[in-house]
Each structure stands twice: as C-alpha cells, then as structure tokens.
Amino acid sequence: MDMLHSIWNLSDQRDLNRKQDRQIAATDSSLQGAQQRIRDLQFRVGNLAATCQALCNLLVEKLGVSPEEVQGAIEQTLSLSAVSASGTCPSCNHPFDQGRTACLYCGFKPSPDVP
Numbered sequence: 160m161d162m163l164h165s166i167w168n169l170s171d172q173r174d175l176n177r178k179q180d181r182q183i184a185a186t187d188s189s190l191q192g193a194q195q196r197i198r199d200l201q202f203r204v205g206n207l208a209a210t211c212q213a214l215c216n217l218l219v220e221k222l223g224v225s226p227e228e229v230q231g232a233i234e235q236t237l238s239l240s241a242v243s244a245s246g247t248c249p250s251c252n253h254p255f256d257q258g259r260t261a262c263l264y265c266g267f268k269p270s271p272d273v274p
C-alpha cells in the first residue's frame with residue numbers, strides 16, 4: 160500500500176511539474192511579446208523625435224523662426240494637450256472647464272483656436 164501511495168504521489172508531482180512548466184512557458188512568451196512591443200515603441204518614438212527635430216531645424220533655417228519661438232509653441236501645445244487630456248489646469252491642477260477661456264484659479268489661458 161505504501162508503494163502504491165508513493166507511485167501515486169510521484170504521478171501527482173509529475174503532473175504538477177508539467178503544469179508549472181506550461182505556466183512558465185506561457186509567462187516567458189507573454190514577457191517576450193511585451194519586450195518586443197516596447198522595442199517597437201522605442202523605435203517609433205525615436206523616429207518621431209528625429210522627425211520633430213528635423214521640422215524644427217527647417218523652421219529655424221528656412222523660415223527664420225527663432226528657436227525660442229519654436230520652444231514656446233511646443234510648450235503651449237503640451238499645456239493645451241494637458242488641459243484636453245486631464246480636464247485640469249496645467250498650471251495649478253484645478254479643474255478646468257473646457258468652455259472657459261481662462262482658469263478661474265490662476266488665470267492660465269489656453270489658446271482659443273484649440274478645441
């Protein structure tokens with residue numbers, strides 16, 4: 160009876176090990192997929208950064224826009240994106256009703272031509 164019990168336990172242990180091996184393989188596969196997606200996104204962000212830099216260079220070199228004007232436009236666009244995305248003022252973080260022209264709390268004014 161003890162011998163049968165031991166064989167039964169070994170069989171159970173083998174099944175458990177196989178199940179754990181399958182779970183590890185599935186986790187590895189999922190991790191590799193996530194790592195590949197991160198590499199793809201890093202590549203795309205790098206391309207976008209290079210494209211933005213090239214466009215900024217063209218603005219400065221061909222159209223005479225100052226680097227400070229380019230930087231100001233970038234910062235304004237980022238703050239407007241923050242208002243749209245969060246519904247909060249990028250300056251003071253209070254709620255910002257999109258229909259308003261200025262923040263009630265700090266006076267921050269997003270550009271009127273952006274929805």
Ligand SMILES: [Zn+2]
Nearest residue numbers: 248251262265
């Ligand atoms: Zn504010």
